[in-house]
Amino acid sequence: MASRRPPNRKAMIRDTAAELFLEHGYHNVSVTDVAGALDITASALYHHYRNKQDLLLHAVLAGLDTVAARIRAADNLDEALRGLAALVTGPRSVLAVWEREARNLDGTQRDAIREREAVVVSSFVPLLRAERPELGEPDAAFVARAVLGALGSRSRHRITLPRRRHEELLVRVGASVALCPVPQNDGAPANHHAPALGTGAVLRIPRREQLLTEAIRLFDERGYQSVTMADIGEAAGIVASGVYRHFPSKTDLLIAAVNRGGERVRAAAETALAQASDTREALELLLRAHVTVCMEQVHLIGILANERDQLPEKERTALRRVQADYLDVWVQALRAVLPGRDTPELKIMIHAVHGMIYFVVRSEGARHRTDLPERLTSLGLAVLLGDGVPHG
Structure with a gap:
């Protein structure tokens, strides 16, 4: 008797691909590798995804959707931070694929990622402004990105604590970022970037x-x-x-x-x-x-x-x-x-x-x-x- 296809096969393929991309790098993983890890044929995989780049796109989008869902499920800032802390101390692939591998997508796909990133940030903004009504929309979006960057750092290292203690530390980290007062700009230089040497530069670059x-x-x-x-x-x-x-x-x-x-x-x-x-x-x-x-x-x-x-x-x-x-x-x-x-x-x-x-x-x-x-x-x-x- 033929085995039945799992109802969540598409998600299983996507998640397996994400793990392989993280472990070996996007360019070192083939569609055949992903199919082999699931003990299916490449043709079965192509039934769900057009190619490897399509797999990567959906892996990144799924991670972003997971983050947005945790934020939307929260009634206040503290609940959102706790939901995100629990998420990032779990499987490493949720945010790491987004950060490390999204640059391998083409222009149209990158636009789709940027749009989904904007959804994640915008979902966090109302919770921030409810806690800090003095923040305007641009500042709240800036702080939201900073919080996501701080908590997303978990995907870039392997340092661990007992799960509950680790989550509590990340909640405190997120709260520190979210509730940090806006500093006064006392005439600081407008741009700290190094001047670019390009057309019109006095010195020719070797x-x-x-x-x-x-x-x-x-x-x-x-x-x-x-x-x-x-x-x-x-x-x-x-x-x-x-x-x-x-x-x-x-x-x-x-x-x-x-x-x-x-x-x-x-x-x-x-x-x-x-x-x-x-x-x-x-x-x-x-x-x-x-x-x-x-x-x-x-x-x-x-x-x-x-x-x-x-x-x-x-x-x-x-x-x-x-x-x-x-x-x-x-x-x-x-x-x-x-x-x-x-x-x-x-x-x-x-x-x-x-x-x-x-x-x-x-x-x-x-x-x-x-x-x-x-x-x-x-x-x-x-x-x-x-x-x-x-x-x-």
């Missing part, structure tokens, strides 16, 4: 530097495996053979980019700590330096976050060490201010701040705000020092 800059941008926007040496050459205005005169391979470009990223964050941290006069100032300067690097080097930070698995083993191990050392600097700085906290809790809080900054800086709606550096610094300090805001 060809090697130009190639590396374009490679960093393309690797971040499209994903390393989707970019060719010809793409990089075209972006820099030369033929592919010209790229090889400066970099023997695409891997060498990625290694150079990753090394540069590690140098930038390390140098920023060292400079910040050298300028501090006490432990509280050291933490704030470290946070400000991180915000500045993320704003000025948005593509470089994206590569550090998403392309580690594309490196050869030696360079991958070295990058892990750099990132672990950077996290340890933050742990020491935070422990100096909060001496009684466990290391796993400190790391989760730090990851939440980094995730929030990364997510907000990379969102088009927020990156052009003139008060962005001050807002992100205030939100980060609220998470690190406020330990959440009591919720009744």
Whole structure:
């Protein structure tokens, strides 16, 4: 007797694909791999999805819909934070596929993702404004993105606590972001981004530097495996053979980019700590330096976050060490201010701040705000020092 098709097969295919995309990377997974993991034929899979990109699109949309559903089910901000904290401490795929793999979609599909992201943010705004009526719509949307970025950081690390304790910590993190007062902008510079060197620049950028800059941008926007040496050459205005005169391979470009990223964050941290006069100032300067690097080097930070698995083993191990050392600097700085906290809790809080900054800086709606550096610094300090805001 033939076995009956499960009524939820389409969702099973989508969820299995999401797990495989996260484990191996989108480009390293085939439709046959997804079908094999479910013990079905590829033709059975094509009955539900047109191709691998269609699978990815629906995996991302499903994750966003799950987040929106948790928010809509809440009657107030506290319930929403608790629902999201419970969600992100569960299966890692809910938000990670959205953050890591959505760039592999085409233009029309990306538009669909942006529309669904807007739905998630807009569903959170009324709960925020009910708690904080002084916030206008743009500010409430900004804070909503910051909350989602802080809680979504869970998808980027493997640090765990007992489930209930972990959820409570994330609720406090989310509350700290959601209820952080808006800082006053006392004549701060309108834009902290580094000036771009392009048409009309006084100095001509060396060809090697130009190639590396374009490679960093393309690797971040499209994903390393989707970019060719010809793409990089075209972006820099030369033929592919010209790229090889400066970099023997695409891997060498990625290694150079990753090394540069590690140098930038390390140098920023060292400079910040050298300028501090006490432990509280050291933490704030470290946070400000991180915000500045993320704003000025948005593509470089994206590569550090998403392309580690594309490196050869030696360079991958070295990058892990750099990132672990950077996290340890933050742990020491935070422990100096909060001496009684466990290391796993400190790391989760730090990851939440980094995730929030990364997510907000990379969102088009927020990156052009003139008060962005001050807002992100205030939100980060609220998470690190406020330990959440009591919720009744």
